[in-house]
Amino acid sequence: MKMLVISNRNDFRIQSLINPLRGLMEIGVMREFSAEGLDSFAPDIVFTDDMQRAPDGFDLSKVNELPAFIDLLQYAEPVKESRYVSDFSYVGDIADFGNALPKLTQSGYNVKHFFSRPSGLSSYCGYVSHDKMCSIYHNAKACPIPAGDPGFRELDIIMADGNPMKYKDMPSFLLDAAKAADGKLFPKKFSRATITKNHTNFDRVADILEGLGHSAVAKKVRSNKPCDQ
Amino acid sequence: MRSVVVLDNTSFEDKNYHILKHVNELSEGLGEISVISLNISNRLMNIETSVVNISELNNSYGCNIIATCLGTGTILGIAPVNANKYLFLHDLSFLQSAYSFDEVFNIFSEVNLITRSVEHHDTILKIFGIESRIQQYLDMSQL
Numbered sequence: 564m565k566m567l568v569i570s571n572r573n574d575f576r577i578q579s580l581i582n583p584l585r586g587l588m589e590i591g592v593m594r595e596f597s598a599e600g601l602d603s604f605a606p607d608i609v610f611t612d613d614m615q616r617a618p619d620g621f622d623l624s625k626v627n628e629l630p631a632f633i634d635l636l637q638y639a640e641p642v643k644e645s646r647y648v649s650d651f652s653y654v655g656d657i658a659d660f661g662n663a664l665p666k667l668t669q670s671g672y673n674v675k676h677f678f679s680r681p682s683g684l685s686s687y688c689g690y691v692s693h694d695k696m697c698s699i700y701h702n703a704k705a706c707p708i709p710a711g712d713p714g715f716r717e718l719d720i721i722m723a724d725g726n727p728m729k730y731k732d733m734p735s736f737l738l739d740a741a742k743a744a745d746g747k748l749f750p751k752k753f754s755r756a757t758i759t760k761n762h763t764n765f766d767r768v769a770d771i772l773e774g775l776g777h778s779a780v781a782k783k784v785r786s787n788k789p790c791d792q
Numbered sequence: 793m794r795s796v797v798v799l800d801n802t803s804f805e806d807k808n809y810h811i812l813k814h815v816n817e818l819s820e821g822l823g824e825i826s827v828i829s830l831n832i833s834n835r836l837m838n839i840e841t842s843v844v845n846i847s848e849l850n851n852s853y854g855c856n857i858i859a860t861c862l863g864t865g866t867i868l869g870i871a872p873v874n875a876n877k878y879l880f881l882h883d884l885s886f887l888q889s890a891y892s893f894d895e896v897f898n899i900f901s902e903v904n905l906i907t908r909s910v911e912h913h914d915t916i917l918k919i920f921g922i923e924s925r926i927q928q929y930l931d932m933s934q935l
Contacts, residue, residue, distance in 0.1 A: 645921055646897050673918060681890050688919050689893035 564588040564780065567606035569596050569613055569620070576626050576715075577610070579634040579764040580771070583784050608777060621771050631714030633722055635763040635789055639694035641701030641723045649675040650744050651728075652703035654696055655716065657682040659709040663730055667707075667740055675699070700725035705743035707736075718758055721751050763788065794824040794855035795932045796875075798846075798864040801831040807882040808837060810929050811860060816840045818932060825932070828852075830864065849873065856935050859903065862886050862896070869902035879903040880930050884912055887919070896920070906930070 566584060570577060571594045584590060591604050596613045609620030650672040657664055657676060665684060668674045674686040677699065681687055691699065700706045700723035708716055708729045720727045726748050730736050739749070753762065765788040772781040797815055802808060812827075819825045819841040826842045828849055849857070849871050858878040859865040865879040879899070884907075886896070897920050905924035907913045913924050927934065 646894075648921065675919070677893060679890055681888055683888060685915065685918075687887065689891040689896065691893050695894065 564608070565591065565604060565606040566608040566610070567591045567593060567601065567604055568623075569593045569601075569609065569611040569617060570623050571595060572612065572623070574623075574626065575634075576629070577623060579632070579637075580610075580626070580768045582634060582636045583765045583768055583787065587780065587783060587787070608772070608775060608780075619775075621775060627713075629767055630762065631718050632762045632764050632767045633715075633718045633758060635759070635765055637693055638722060639697055641697035641725075644698050644702060647675070647695075647699045647702035649673045649703045651675070651705055651707055651740065652677070652699045653707050654678065654691070654699060655709075656680070657684065659711070660707065660730070663707065663709075663733065663736055666733065666737060670737065670740070672740065672744060675703070697723035697725075699723075704746070705740070705749070707740075714752075717752055718762060721753060722755055722758060724755070727751060759790075793876075793935075794826075794852075795935070796826050796828055796849075796852045796855055796857045797930075797932075798828045798849065798857060798859045798868060799830070800861050800863050802827070802829050802839065802843065803836050807860065811880075812837050812839055814930055814932065830867075856932065858906075858930065858932065858935070860930075862891075862899065865899050865903060866895075869899040876935070877903040878906055878935060880906045880927070881912065881916070881924070882908065884915060887915070897922075 566588050581590060593600055596616045609617045610623055611617040611620040612623050614622045651667055652675045653664060654677045656678055664674055664676060664686060668686045675688045676682060676686040677688050677691050679690045696719060700720045703725060705726040705728040706720045708727055710730045717727050728739050728743055728749055765784055769781040769784040797811060815825050815827060826844060827839055828844055828846055830846055832843055850873050853874050856876045856878060857868055858880055859868040860880050868877050900920055900922045905922060906927050907916055907924040908928050913926050916922060916924055
């Protein structure tokens, strides 16, 4: 069986969806659509940005509509590590947060902010590999979540047994921060068991494959899902 | 105690000026100081002691070895040499660029860190949780 991904997007969600299929089928990637390439590769399944030219495939623009999920293959069990201990830890682009994180720093909290691009803020702590993310969330008193976050971060925080602190507005955010620093735990959208059961990349890509009529492959994907998390 | 200073280069710059001035002052009295430079081709400052190649680092047993930047600190951190390892952080400019938190943490954990001010000390302590001694200018007689 063969699968072809036609996309020039560097989207972690697309990579996460493809990961469970590696080993089950031959996977090709095409940055730009080529009729000749499509014919010669002869894929059984197509994930594409260009639905007009490959109408039988899965429309990758719908990735934005998928409910959030975790990448079970990249999940690393969190560990207690003094190097990551903080009041608040955030992994991502600080632009998503406006001036909320600097406010926490100014309030005297130990804020750690990790990202591949430096922010210029005193809370910037460089970048970390993906497998350290759970430990970072695990060792913080709370993990801020921006208002417009699509949900992936919250699931990662829950899986890390962290404390998700959602931003609503600045006054309540600062109030929540003070409570979190004193040990308050915020409600979690799902339990870890629910996430591993229903909200993983294995579940999402299996749903997509079923929608495309490949039920047997979808069943195989579900059966390959690691169950020891 | 014999001391070895590890520089990334010996060109004219504020950091090298102060460090090499100190090296020259100490070498007159003790003669137990040598300099290792990663790049000895651009030796522009007068150094009144031996300047050797980085390959000599592993022969520096039982002395104080002082790296003077993150790059030389990386080399010193993993060098299999039985010596007192120091990293003199002349400035914290690396915090303004993309760096690997874990790599820098590991380097800082392998050496005795020297920062230049209380502000630098506090910044490193806050980010990495690692204590450092404070010397505004490197003073090897205090190591």
